[in-house]
Amino acid sequence: MKERPIVSEQEMQRQREYMVRVRALEKRPKRYHIVTMGCQMNERDSESIAGMLSAMGMVNEPVREQADLILYNTCCVRENAENKALGNVIWLKELKKDKPDLMICVGGCMTQEKGMAAMMKKRYPFIDLVYGTHNLYKLPEYVYRVLTEGEPIAEVMDIDGEVVEGMPEARRCRFNAFVNIMYGCDNFCTYCIVPYVRGRERSRTPEAVLEECARLRDDGAQEIMLLGQNVNSYGGGGARFAELLYRVDQLGIPRIRFMTSHPKDLSDELINAFGELKHLMPQLHLPVQAGSNEVLRRMNRRYTREHYVALVGKLRKVCPDIGLTSDIIVGFPGETLEQFEETMSLVREVRFDAAYTFIYSPRAGTRAAEYPDDTPYEVKSERIQRLIDLQQAISLEVLEKQVGKRERVLVEAVSTRDSMSVGGKTPRGHMVNFPGEASLIGQFVDVEITSAGRNTLRGRQIMTEE
Numbered sequence: 099m100k101e102r103p104i105v106s107e108q109e110m111q112r113q114r115e116y117m118v119r120v121r122a123l124e125k126r127p128k129r130y131h132i133v134t135m136g137c138q139m140n141e142r143d144s145e146s147i148a149g150m151l152s153a154m155g156m157v158n159e160p161v162r163e164q165a166d167l168i169l170y171n172t173c174c175v176r177e178n179a180e181n182k183a184l185g186n187v188i189w190l191k192e193l194k195k196d197k198p199d200l201m202i203c204v205g206g207c208m209t210q211e212k213g214m215a216a217m218m219k220k221r222y223p224f225i226d227l228v229y230g231t232h233n234l235y236k237l238p239e240y241v242y243r244v245l246t247e248g249e250p251i252a253e254v255m256d257i258d259g260e261v262v263e264g265m266p267e268a269r270r271c272r273f274n275a276f277v278n279i280m281y282g283c284d285n286f287c288t289y290c291i292v293p294y295v296r297g298r299e300r301s302r303t304p305e306a307v308l309e310e311c312a313r314l315r316d317d318g319a320q321e322i323m324l325l326g327q328n329v330n331s332y333g334g335g336g337a338r339f340a341e342l343l344y345r346v347d348q349l350g351i352p353r354i355r356f357m358t359s360h361p362k363d364l365s366d367e368l369i370n371a372f373g374e375l376k377h378l379m380p381q382l383h384l385p386v387q388a389g390s391n392e393v394l395r396r397m398n399r400r401y402t403r404e405h406y407v408a409l410v411g412k413l414r415k416v417c418p419d420i421g422l423t424s425d426i427i428v429g430f431p432g433e434t435l436e437q438f439e440e441t442m443s444l445v446r447e448v449r450f451d452a453a454y455t456f457i458y459s460p461r462a463g464t465r466a467a468e469y470p471d472d473t474p475y476e477v478k479s480e481r482i483q484r485l486i487d488l489q490q491a492i493s494l495e496v497l498e499k500q501v502g503k504r505e506r507v508l509v510e511a512v513s514t515r516d517s518m519s520v521g522g523k524t525p526r527g528h529m530v531n532f533p534g535e536a537s538l539i540g541q542f543v544d545v546e547i548t549s550a551g552r553n554t555l556r557g558r559q560i561m562t563e564e
């Protein structure tokens with residue numbers, strides 16, 4: 099992986115000065131509302147955005163309609179995510195008629211798509227700011243210019259992103275934190291738009307990652323998730339991902355997880371880490387995407403079904419209780435019924451704890467978007483329904499096997515279905531709900547699993563004398 103320049107300290111200082119200037123402009127604090135779409139990388143970006151807006155003297159407003167600044171942090175991995183974002187933007191036009199001073203900002207992966215910023219500028223002139231993934235750090239400057247010059251800005255950088263350090267941050271949660279270790283992707287899977295909108299792979303240095311993790315630990319983090327489009331090809335300062343993981347483990351944070359892993363880059367060294375590291379949780383998201391070697395070849399995934407199954411065997415040998423989850427695409431262009439059945443048989447063979455299943459969504463500019471695709475949508479819908487039914491049956495069996503076990507749960511939130519219950523994850527990543535009070539949030543609780551539902555477990559808290 100190539101080393102990439104870090105945005106200079108001088109440039110970051112410029113941006114900090116803009117934050118101060120924005121703060122000085124306002125008599126009362128502006129209220130901001132961020133809408134985050136897509137993956138954990140976007141969630142982490144939104145924490146940086148919130149940090150910058152707070153440093154500009156603004157305060158978070160939970161109700162979108164009452165905000166003075168609304169920012170959409172968009173996704174474009176599937177067409178429906180993009181349609182949803184554009185639909186929301188059109189709705190904002192109506193809101194702005196009632197609130198002419200409302201500032202509307204749109205950024206993230208969708209705006210980084212080729213031609214998107216120019217299109218938005220032309221068709222949605224009421225948007226005050228459009229920026230991309232590579233110039234997020236310039237948000238303070240853009241906000242200042244919009245406020246002082248009153249002209250809309252649409253600026254997206256084409257250059258591959260640089261690694262940005264030192265952005266302010268407003269973490270969504272103290273005890274459970276995301277840490278970016280790398281950005282971008284070099285793999286060019288033929289269906290995927292990520293390399294076009296997030297740029298080439300570039301890693302943070304181990305020192306920067308370790309310093310951030312240590313800071314989070316000192317601030318009360320109980321669990322961290324190391325993030326990257328393909329963490330397995332991390333290469334900051336020449337270090338391999340497994341090496342970084344061993345060093346993070348030594349910091350003593352109780353729980354470490356990571357995502358996402360490309361199967362072709364999952365090394366034996368990394369697999370062995372699941373058997374050796376004290377704090378690495380027995381959970382791995384390992385997207386397989388398809389069970390047919392021919393489909394995998396046309397996806398440019400660069401592994402075979404046999405290789406994938408062998409990896410699963412090694413992982414389960416090192417860590418028998420590991421929970422595996424996956425992503426699967428149904429209806430890739432040209433997928434035959436026989437090839438789909440190979441995906442079904444792979445799912446039966448591997449028995450994932452859970453799988454995120456999607457009907458193939460063509461993305462302009464990717465190679466697969468040019469492939470002939472003569473499978474009717476109804477056929478793809480039937481196929482995905484069969485796959486969902488199969489995976490749900492397997493997930494239920496996996497969850498039922500947990501009944502009777504005692505698990506250590508990191509409590510995350512009050513249950514959405516029952517305000518008298520709280521929920522959190524087991525080491526393997528299963529969500530457990532059990533009767534308990536909100537004061538338990540952020541704490542480890544021992545729980546006996548009493549029953550299994552389709553996606554979650556139920557349990558009861560074990561008191562210390564039991």
Ligand code: SF4
Nearest residue numbers: 283285286287290292
């Ligand atoms: S590994 Fe493939 S699917 Fe994952 S981000 Fe890179 S190109 Fe997209």
